[in-house]
Amino acid sequence: MSVNIFGKTNVGSSQRVISGGVTLSQAINTFLRRDGKNAADANINMSSNKIINVLDPSDDQDAATKNYVDTHAVSKTGDTLTGTLDMNGCAITNLLNPSTAQGAATKSYVDKQDSAQIITLNSYVDTHAVSKSGDTMTGDLNMGGRMVKGLPVHYPPTTYLGSEASSWSQVTQLVNAEVQNAIKITKELITKELITNTPKKSYSGYVPILEENISRTGFVATASAVTTASATTPGNFQAYGAFNSLNAEGSYGSWATPAKKGWLQIKCPEAVTIWRVALKARAIDGKNITEWNFSGSNDGKTFEPLLTSTTKLLGSANAPLFFDISTTTAYQYYRLAIQASTGAGDLGVQVMQLYVLST
Known part of the structure; x- marks a missing residue:
């Protein structure tokens, strides 16, 4: 490197020698290094010159390139956003009224539209809605399950x-x-119907006093067996005797059987429904009926059980016992069947009376 007499280097030379020399420390503290290992101490005036070939910034304080600004900032000459713009509570002012469907609407534009809409809505409501002051429906109103x-x-x-x-x-x-x-009419009808058609309990015996087994009254009395009177005792203990308790012969006014079991039956002139039966054993002390049943039939062959009992029918009793019967069926035949008894035979029945339901 050449140096002139004044100690200055050639203008075209890449280095300059200063009188007395320049140390590395002085150079670093005075000049910006090309390798970027020191920083400027004040503003650098580019004097209308550019800084070119700069990388896009990566840190907040990096210089921004034109490319970076064009890519990330909104242009004043018009631009298209690629994401949502958050105004953070700030207003957008000096807008034009919209000319397209997606144009931003100004307050003035909206106010005018609201007025026009109100007028249109008023007209629509007057035409289509029901007036509170009174109106006439032109079609069905479906309440959708709601009340009026x-x-x-x-x-x-x-x-x-x-x-x-x-x-x-x-x-x-x-x-x-x-x-x-x-309800009043129904009660009257029911009361009348009940009075007219409700069966009434008769408390008078249905079977009259019979004079023979086959009676002129239409009743027929039969039994499983009959005890025959002795040679010294007139008459016998026929079945009809149980329906002739007023017979002056006393104990002979009964039906009796030589066995310890047996049955006594009455056939009525017609089928009747009974609600009670009266029974009394033959008036001989010690000859008691201990188990028995009572049944009904309409053919004299097939009998339906109406009552089964172990209530004792005592020979020493002074009056018959009454037993209620629960049935709604009318029968023509009624039968008392003795299942067990006490005494040495010749037991019997002095009273068998039926009480019917009548309409």
Whole structure:
């Protein structure tokens, strides 16, 4: 490197020698290094010159390139956003009124549209909605399961035209009146029906005093067996004797059987429904009926059980016992079957009486 007489280097030379020399420390503290290992101490005036070939910034304080700004900033000359713009509570002012469907609307534009819409809506409501002051429907109104409330009560009926909707209280009054009237009529009919058709319990014996087994009254008395009187005792203990308890012969006014079991039967002139039977054993002390049943039949062959009992029918009893029968079926034949007894045979029945249900 050449140096002139004043100690300066050639202008075209890459280095300059200063009188007295320059140390590395002085150079670093005075000049910016090309390798970027020191920093500027003040602003650098580019004097209208560019800094070119700069990388896009990566840190917040890096210089921004034109490319970076064009890519990330909104251009004043017009631009298209690729994401949402958050105004953070700030206003957008000086907008034009919109000319396209997606243009931003100004307050002035919206106010004018609201007025126009209000006028249109008022006209639409007047045409399509039901007026509170009174109106006429032109089609069906589906309440969708909801109630109509606040209806007037058209009472007395002189103010009710028949085509008006009735309030719940009105309907309740009318329905209650009809229901009460129906109940009254029904009670009257039921009472009359019950009086007319309800079976009545007769407390008078149905079977009259019989004079023979086959009676002129239409009744027929039969039994499983009959005890024959002895040679010294006239008559015998026929079945009809159980239906002739007023016989002056006392104990002979009975049916008796030589066995310890047996049955006594009465055939009625017609089928009857009974509700009670009266029974009394033959009036001989010690000859008691201990187990028995009572049944009914309409052919004299097949009998339906009506009562089974172990109530003792005592020979020493002074009056018959009464037993209620639960049946609604009318039978023509009624039979008492003795299943067990005490005594040495010749037991029997002094009273067998039926009590019927009559209409």
